Amino acid sequence: xxxxxxxxSVTDRLVRVLETFTTDRTVQTASEIGRRAALPSSTAHxxxxxxxxxxxxxxxxxxxxxxxxxxxxxxxxxxxxxxLRQAALPHMExxxxxxxxxxxxxxxxxxxxxxxxRLSHPDAVSNITRIAGRLPLHASSSGLVLxxxxxxxxxxxxxxxxxxxxxxxxxxxxxxxxxxLADIRRTERVVAPGSIETLATxxxxxxxxxxxxxxxxxxVVLPRETQPDVAIAELLRAARAxxxxxxxxxHVSGR
Amino acid sequence: xxxxxxxxSVTDRLVRVLETFTTDRTVQTASEIGRRAALPSSTAHxxxxxxxxxxxxxxxxxxxxxxxxxxxxxxxxxxxxxxLRQAALPHMExxxxxxxxxxxxxxxxxxxxxxxxRLSHPDAVSNITRIAGRLPLHASSSGLVLxxxxxxxxxxxxxxxxxxxxxxxxxxxxxxxxxxLADIRRTERVVAPGSIETLATxxxxxxxxxxxxxxxxxxVVLPRETQPDVAIAELLRAARAxxxxxxxxxHVSGR
Numbered sequence: 001x002x003x004x005x006x007x008x009s010v011t012d013r014l015v016r017v018l019e020t021f022t023t024d025r026t027v028q029t030a031s032e033i034g035r036r037a038a039l040p041s042s043t044a045h046x047x048x049x050x051x052x053x054x055x056x057x058x059x060x061x062x063x064x065x066x067x068x069x070x071x072x073x074x075x076x077x078x079x080x081x082x083x084l085r086q087a088a089l090p091h092m093e094x095x096x097x098x099x100x101x102x103x104x105x106x107x108x109x110x111x112x113x114x115x116x117x118r119l120s121h122p123d124a125v126s127n128i129t130r131i132a133g134r135l136p137l138h139a140s141s142s143g144l145v146l147x148x149x150x151x152x153x154x155x156x157x158x159x160x161x162x163x164x165x166x167x168x169x170x171x172x173x174x175x176x177x178x179x180x181l182a183d184i185r186r187t188e189r190v191v192a193p194g195s196i197e198t199l200a201t202x203x204x205x206x207x208x209x210x211x212x213x214x215x216x217x218x219x220v221v222l223p224r225e226t227q228p229d230v231a232i233a234e235l236l237r238a239a240r241a242x243x244x245x246x247x248x249x250x251h252v253s254g255r
Numbered sequence: 256x257x258x259x260x261x262x263x264s265v266t267d268r269l270v271r272v273l274e275t276f277t278t279d280r281t282v283q284t285a286s287e288i289g290r291r292a293a294l295p296s297s298t299a300h301x302x303x304x305x306x307x308x309x310x311x312x313x314x315x316x317x318x319x320x321x322x323x324x325x326x327x328x329x330x331x332x333x334x335x336x337x338x339l340r341q342a343a344l345p346h347m348e349x350x351x352x353x354x355x356x357x358x359x360x361x362x363x364x365x366x367x368x369x370x371x372x373r374l375s376h377p378d379a380v381s382n383i384t385r386i387a388g389r390l391p392l393h394a395s396s397s398g399l400v401l402x403x404x405x406x407x408x409x410x411x412x413x414x415x416x417x418x419x420x421x422x423x424x425x426x427x428x429x430x431x432x433x434x435x436l437a438d439i440r441r442t443e444r445v446v447a448p449g450s451i452e453t454l455a456t457x458x459x460x461x462x463x464x465x466x467x468x469x470x471x472x473x474x475v476v477l478p479r480e481t482q483p484d485v486a487i488a489e490l491l492r493a494a495r496a497x498x499x500x501x502x503x504x505x506h507v508s509g510r
Contacts, residue, residue, distance in 0.1 A: 009308070009309075010269075010305075011269065011302070011306055011311070012308075012309055014265075014269065015311065018329045021329075022332055022333050024333075026334075050264045050265075050267070053264070054266050054270045055270075055365065066334075066335065067330065067335070069335070069336055069362060069369060070365065071330045072334050072371075073369060073387050074274065074276075075327050075331070076327065076387035077276060077277050077278050077387045077388075078276040078277050078278055078279075078280060078281040078322055079281075079321075079322045079327050080321065080322070080324070081327040082327075082386060089374070090375070107324060109325065114324060119344070131331060131341070132327070132328050132337065133332075134328075
């Protein structure tokens, strides 16, 4: 593919344009996109025009653009995210109906926990995860599960980094984190009180595919005072049911 | 953006590569992609390499590629599809819990009904819709609702086409279809027996945003012998609730 003078490919610049859209910034002008993507204005306008012509961006009457339904369609058709999420959804609904708190499915992606699905409950405690949002591996219950069962190389890399405290209770000591990861591998669960928000406890378990590989983390966010036992039992039951469904459907491993 | 000699932009070629992935074809080699996208092999390999480098495609040990989680993330963050679907999901769950059949949310996209969400029930009758799948406007209950409330220009275009019969009961006569669309606008519902599958009846209602514009269709698929009255009441109630939630959240119109 043609490279620009700065050496990055057109694909890179296109990704940089798409990256300027976030859950909080859904409508932008081409000039704003150029500034945020650090692209020359003429380049940004040309890429935006091409993306509008291809249907990946939609332009409104005020010349602002937003992500198009066509992009959503292309990204979802044939994606592992959709397959895994479809297998998990009925079981997540059961967990959410019984526990009546946020119920979430996350996968490991580029050193973060990426949330594929979140079922909310109107009365549930606050929770900062969003669909297509990310949380740090060491500072969320889902992330801890994904890290515990992730590649050894990833664990060593995270353990050698300076671990950021997201709340006062985030585990930031490498030795303590190493022990916690070993605990998670042994018990197939984590209860992480206040690691993201002081008033909430994250409870997560691994989801395995037919081959036994951990492909996701299933979690609920409980009010701090709630005992996690019932939630753990529901999550473990759901994870087993998802694995059975994936095996029955012949789905390929998620990662 | 740099244009190739054939006059299509790099963005076009990139979209053509992504378009080769479908719900039934999730893993391909670069050579297969080139053939299916009608691109020279060297071009296909270069675009695939760039997409892998950007994380939009993942490559496995056998040099086959599939859509990456990163593409899913970029497409969903800040997308209207996600916002609308999140507003609709709790109400769809209620419909599905009461009717116990497939419950679906579709939007108008490029002259088709594009399905954003589908809740299945293990015992439900068969149904060919899939998430991120499409159905013809004139031959599905969701599509008929979207067409009835769609732009007049779209209706005239569809009415002037040769209407394909998907089943023996698909309405293919332009005058009959015009009357059906007027009925749907008057009654805010459609009951479409066997328009896609002989054994099933599609029942759909419009979903309006805070401004009263129709932004989606909400539908269930009933066994042919089931009376649609309860389903219609549940769908209308859910559509009103979604509209109220969209108004409360200050969401912008879906289209």
